[in-house]
Amino acid sequence: MWEGVYIGVTTAVMPFNLLMLFVGCFAGTFIGMLPGLGPVSAVALMIPVTYGLDPSSGIILMAGVYYGAVFGASTSSILINAPGCSATVVTAFDGYPMAQRGQAGKALALAAYSSFVGGTIGAIFLIFFAPMLATVSLSFQSSDYFALMVLGLTAVAAFAGKGNILKALMMCVLGLMLSTVGTDRSNGVERFTFGSIEFIDGLSFLLLAMATFALAEVVMSVMDKSTDAQQSKVNNTSSLGSMKLTKAEIKEVAPTMVRSSVLGFIVGVLPGAGATIAAFLAYGIERNLASAKAKLGFGKGSLRGLAAPESANNAASTGSFVPLLTLGIPGSGTTAVMLGALIAYGIQPGPQLFIDHPDVFWSVIVSMYLGNVVLLILNLPLIPYIAKLLEIPRPILIPLILFFSLTGVYLVSFNAFDIQVMVIICIAAIGLKLLDFPLAPMLLGFILGGMLEDNLRRALLINDESLSFMWERPLTAVIMALAMLALFGQPLLNFIRNRVGQRKEQDVFDSE
Amino acid sequence: MTIAKNRIGGLIFLALSLGYGYSTTLIPMYPGDEYEIFTAKTLPAVLAIIGVFLSLALLISSRDEQKSELPKLDWTIAAKLMGLMVVYGLVLETLGFLIATTLFLLCGYWLLGERRKMLLFFCSLPLVTVFWYGLTQLLDIYLAPGAVLQWMGV
Numbered sequence: 001m002w003e004g005v006y007i008g009v010t011t012a013v014m015p016f017n018l019l020m021l022f023v024g025c026f027a028g029t030f031i032g033m034l035p036g037l038g039p040v041s042a043v044a045l046m047i048p049v050t051y052g053l054d055p056s057s058g059i060i061l062m063a064g065v066y067y068g069a070v071f072g073a074s075t076s077s078i079l080i081n082a083p084g085c086s087a088t089v090v091t092a093f094d095g096y097p098m099a100q101r102g103q104a105g106k107a108l109a110l111a112a113y114s115s116f117v118g119g120t121i122g123a124i125f126l127i128f129f130a131p132m133l134a135t136v137s138l139s140f141q142s143s144d145y146f147a148l149m150v151l152g153l154t155a156v157a158a159f160a161g162k163g164n165i166l167k168a169l170m171m172c173v174l175g176l177m178l179s180t181v182g183t184d185r186s187n188g189v190e191r192f193t194f195g196s197i198e199f200i201d202g203l204s205f206l207l208l209a210m211a212t213f214a215l216a217e218v219v220m221s222v223m224d225k226s227t228d229a230q231q232s233k234v235n236n237t238s239s240l241g242s243m244k245l246t247k248a249e250i251k252e253v254a255p256t257m258v259r260s261s262v263l264g265f266i267v268g269v270l271p272g273a274g275a276t277i278a279a280f281l282a283y284g285i286e287r288n289l290a291s292a293k294a295k296l297g298f299g300k301g302s303l304r305g306l307a308a309p310e311s312a313n314n315a316a317s318t319g320s321f322v323p324l325l326t327l328g329i330p331g332s333g334t335t336a337v338m339l340g341a342l343i344a345y346g347i348q349p350g351p352q353l354f355i356d357h358p359d360v361f362w363s364v365i366v367s368m369y370l371g372n373v374v375l376l377i378l379n380l381p382l383i384p385y386i387a388k389l390l391e392i393p394r395p396i397l398i399p400l401i402l403f404f405s406l407t408g409v410y411l412v413s414f415n416a417f418d419i420q421v422m423v424i425i426c427i428a429a430i431g432l433k434l435l436d437f438p439l440a441p442m443l444l445g446f447i448l449g450g451m452l453e454d455n456l457r458r459a460l461l462i463n464d465e466s467l468s469f470m471w472e473r474p475l476t477a478v479i480m481a482l483a484m485l486a487l488f489g490q491p492l493l494n495f496i497r498n499r500v501g502q503r504k505e506q507d508v509f510d511s512e
Numbered sequence: 513m514t515i516a517k518n519r520i521g522g523l524i525f526l527a528l529s530l531g532y533g534y535s536t537t538l539i540p541m542y543p544g545d546e547y548e549i550f551t552a553k554t555l556p557a558v559l560a561i562i563g564v565f566l567s568l569a570l571l572i573s574s575r576d577e578q579k580s581e582l583p584k585l586d587w588t589i590a591a592k593l594m595g596l597m598v599v600y601g602l603v604l605e606t607l608g609f610l611i612a613t614t615l616f617l618l619c620g621y622w623l624l625g626e627r628r629k630m631l632l633f634f635c636s637l638p639l640v641t642v643f644w645y646g647l648t649q650l651l652d653i654y655l656a657p658g659a660v661l662q663w664m665g666v
Contacts, residue, residue, distance in 0.1 A: 166570045167518075170525050173563050177532055180559070184552040191539050191552055192532075219593055222624070223585040396635050399620025403613065406597060410604070411653065419601030423594055430590070434582060435521040453555045465549040 005127060008362025012370055017060050020053070021367055024064020025374045029386055031065070032072025034221075034397075038085025039317075040333040040440065041217050042069035044209040045401075047341050048408030055345045055360050060367040062338055067371040070275070070317055071115055071379060072386075074310060078107045079387065087275035087313040090283045094298065094305035101301055105243040110303060112380045113245070114257050114310035119372035121261035121311075122268070122318025126365050129269075133326040134354040134361075140327075142458035143469040147479035149452045151486065152329045155270065156441045158486040165490070168441045171432075175445020176452070178203055185450065186457060198417050205340040207409050207418055208446055211425035212439045213337075214405040220430060222398055243380070253307040256286055264312030268319020274332040275313040275320070282312030318368055324349055325361060329448070333440030336447050343447075514581050518574035522567045529563030536560055592623050608658020613640045 011017060024046070031042040046065045050058030073088040078095035091111065098107035140148075153176075157168035181192045182202025193199040260282035267278035286308040287298045298305045320332045328350030330336035342349050347357055354361050379386070409418050429439060463469040471477045536556040545551045600616040607615070617636040626632060647653045 166566060166573065167521065170521075170563070170566045170570065173559055173566060174525075174528075177528075177556070177559050177563070180556050187542065187552060189540055189542070189552040191556065192535055215597075219590050220585075222593065223587065223590045224583065225586060393626065393631075395621050395624035395626035396631065398624055399617050400635075402593070402597065402620060403617060406600065407613070411647070416601050416604045419604065420598060423597050423601070426597075427594065432521075435517045435524075437521060456555070457550045460550050 004131065004358055004362045005366065007358055008364075008366035011056050011359045011363035012060060012366040017057050017363070017367070018370075020057050020061040021064045021370055021374055022378065024061040024066075025068040025071075025371055025379060026382075026386075028065035028068020028070075029072035029075070029375075029379050030068075032069030032085070033076045033386065034072075037214075037217055037221075037401075038073055039066050039069035039087075040085075040209075040337055041213045042066070042072075043334050043337045043341075044206075044213045045404060045408065047206055047209070047337070047344075048411055050341060051344070051412060055342070055347055055357070056363045058341065058345065059338070059360060059364050062341060063364055063367050064371050064374070066317065066334055066338075067115075067119070067314075067368070067375055068379070070313060071112065071375050074111045074115070075108060075383060075387070078111060078306075079104060087279050087316075088309075089276070090279040090309035091306065091313075093283065093309075094300070094302045097299070097301035098306065102241050103301070105241040106245060107306060108383055109243040109245060109380060110249075110253065110306055111310045112376055114253070114260075114307040115314040116372050116376045117257040118261040118264055118311035118314030118316075119318060119369065119375075121258065122265045122315035123365065123369040123372070125265045125315075126318055126321060126368065130322055130326055130361075130365065131354060133322060134351045137327055137351040140351065140475070141473070142455040142462060143473055143476040144479060145327075146452060146455040146459050147470070147476045147483065148327055148329055149448045149455065151479050151483040152323070152448060153441070153445060154483045154487040156444055158490060164436070164438060165487075167437050169487075171437055171439065171441040172445040175442040175447075176449045178208065178442075179446045179449025180453075185454065198415070198421075203421075203446075204409070204413065204418070205344070205447060206412055207422055208425060209337050209340065209443060210405045210409050211422040212429040212443065213333075215402065215422060215426040216429035216433065216439075218398055218401050218405070219426060220433060222394075223430075249303055253303050256304045256307045257311045259289075260286065260308040260311040261315040264315030265319040267312070268316030268332075269322045275316040278312040278316035278319075279309035282308040314372070321364065321368065325353060325364065326351060328353075328451070330444060333443060336440065336444045340443075340447050514579035516574065516577050516579050518570055518577050522570035522574065526564060526567035526571070529560050529567055532556065532563065533560030589623065593620070596620060596623065604658075605656065606659045608661050609655045610640060610644050611658065611660065613644075 012021070027046065028039070028042050031037050031045060032039060042065050043062050046062055050061055053061065070085070070087060073083060073085045074091045074095070077083040077088045077092035078099050081092050081096040083089045083092055095107045095111065098104065153172045154169075157165050157172060179202070181199055183190055183193075183200055190200065263282050263285065264275070264278040267281060268275065283298075283305060286304050287295055290298065290304065294302070294304065317332075317334075320330075320335050323329045324335040324339055328339070328348060330339045339349060342360075347353065347360060406419050406422065409422060410416065432439060432442075459469050460467070469476055470480050533556075536553055539553045539556065541551060541553070596616065596619055600612060603615075604612045606612075614636045617640065618632060621632055621635065644655065648655055
């Protein structure tokens with residue numbers, strides 16, 4: 001393992017890779033700060049840039065962008081109460097009240113320190129757990145992979161929130177449907193091309209990611225007049241105040257940071273759970289653990305209330321790389337985009353990545369940690385200046401983002417038809433967003449679609465064309481059972497609760 | 513405007529799944545495929561069935577759904593930006609990257625309300641030229657000059 005860490009360190013500290021890390025963290029912070037554009041959009045916007053780089057540098061750049069974007073999203077949560085992504089919604093609960101009290105600098109510093117602790121603990125866990133899981137998963141067969149992909153898709157839907165499970169599942173299915181467009185990889189039959197040569201190679205992952213997460217988000221932000229009001233708030237954020245924390249304050253938040261980081265990492269490893277749930281959980285647990293007096297401070301600028309979600313979301317971001325690197329299954333929308341980028345490089349994440357491309361595997365892990373260091377020593381002192389970048393007029397910024405999105409896709413395919421397809425997908429994505437359909441599960445379904453079909457086909461061939469592998473092979477059966485539990489566990493629990501509640505009401509009524 | 517989001521979403525997805533299912537029947541098969549358990553049609557057929565099932569489940573579960581208010585959005589600007597992107601895609605290969613992108617940015621800034629002439633100029637032509645130079649000269653990426661410039665002999 002230490003040999004791997006050494007490979008990772010030597011790759012990550014190469015001058016060019018360090019430069020990529022700096023550029024990534026800086027660009028990510030800037031993009032993440034823009035209301036409406038989160039880490040997924042930031043990473044998607046960077047993909048075309050990474051195509052010209054070697055895989056390690058490309059992934060290091062994207063990891064930097066990921067961390068930077070989460071940090072940038074926290075910054076806009078604290079400064080203007082406009083979370084850049086769902087994972088930093090909780091940050092605004094206590095961060096924004098602190099900024100209103102004139103303690104924006106302290107809130108930003110605390111967010112950066114918490115993120116650093118979360119990232120550090122996450123990276124340490126990643127160093128130990130990722131190779132372990134990769135070694136175990138070497139014994140996985142096609143049927144296990146098929147089951148894991150079903151688990152990944154159902155888990156994403158299960159964590160989509162109350163009332164959204166069906167919609168998230170529908171989006172997974174839509175993604176799978178889109179993945180079947182083009183030539184069937186096993187026998188060369190054309191599917192859903194409708195005679196057009198433009199679709200023979202299928203839809204491009206980059207096109208789909210850019211259209212749904214960059215174009216649609218930007219156009220939505222232009223349509224929504226409230227984002228203009230948010231920019232005027234940015235223009236009012238002239239002074240951030242002191243960034244120093246006292247010893248007593250550090251002592252108060254240190255245990256919170258450690259607890260939330262461990263929790264965040266565990267939640268992040270679960271496919272589909274991700275940073276948002278980790279942040280909410282950590283905030284809830286910290287409030288429950290607090291004394292009655294401290295509890296009252298939550299939501300009004302509590303230091304612990306800010307440190308908990310920030311540590312948890314960063315540790316969860318690191319944790320979500322465990323299933324991506326070891327099993328090839330993304331745990332979140334951002335890691336799904338990264339998976340697509342890795343596949344475009346010809347690198348298949350999974351247990352073989354650990355053996356075939358140790359430089360990529362370890363340099364990602366090491367750069368995760370370096371990304372945190374860069375954020376702390378470079379971005380934090382620069383925040384007042386980066387915040388100034390947000391003062392670039394939106395009429396200039398928006399067309400530039402649209403241009404980078406469109407050109408990013410065009411420069412890969414050199415086919416102007418792709419721009420028209422992007423516009424159509426963008427319109428569809430805006431419609432889906434207005435109808436409250438989550439888009440990340442669609443991207444996950446699209447990316448996993450090809451692999452899911454290949455593994456199911458192979459599993460059927462190995463098992464004499466019988467589906468019995470789902471219950472006869474113990475490992476597959478366990479994973480399938482977990483998938484079913486993820487899917488039906490919550491609705492079943494709700495049903496039981498309702499029945500019990502009804503019975504109790506009936507008993508009360510009878511006794512009266 | 514108020515709409516029943518789940519019912520509309522369910523109906524759209526139902527139509528999509530039925531259309532997808534119908535298109536699945538049009539996928540060509542090789543001789544002997546009828547004896548195979550897994551063909552090019554298998555996964556699409558399963559997905560169409562799951563799609564129909566999920567849409568019906570959403571429609572049934574939202575029988576008592578209250579209509580909800582859509583956020584107030586500026587649809588005109590969205591339509592203009594979409595139109596601009598479509599036109600950009602159509603003229604990109606005719607006008608060439610330099611001219612088409614400069615015009616795209618200029619129109620974009622203008623549509624979003626920017627009227628300062630110096631800003632309009634400096635954020636379009638010089639910026640696109642630097643980007644174009646970086647791509648073609650530094651990264652060695654070939655960008656076709658476009659039919660118009662070729663016709664003019666550039």
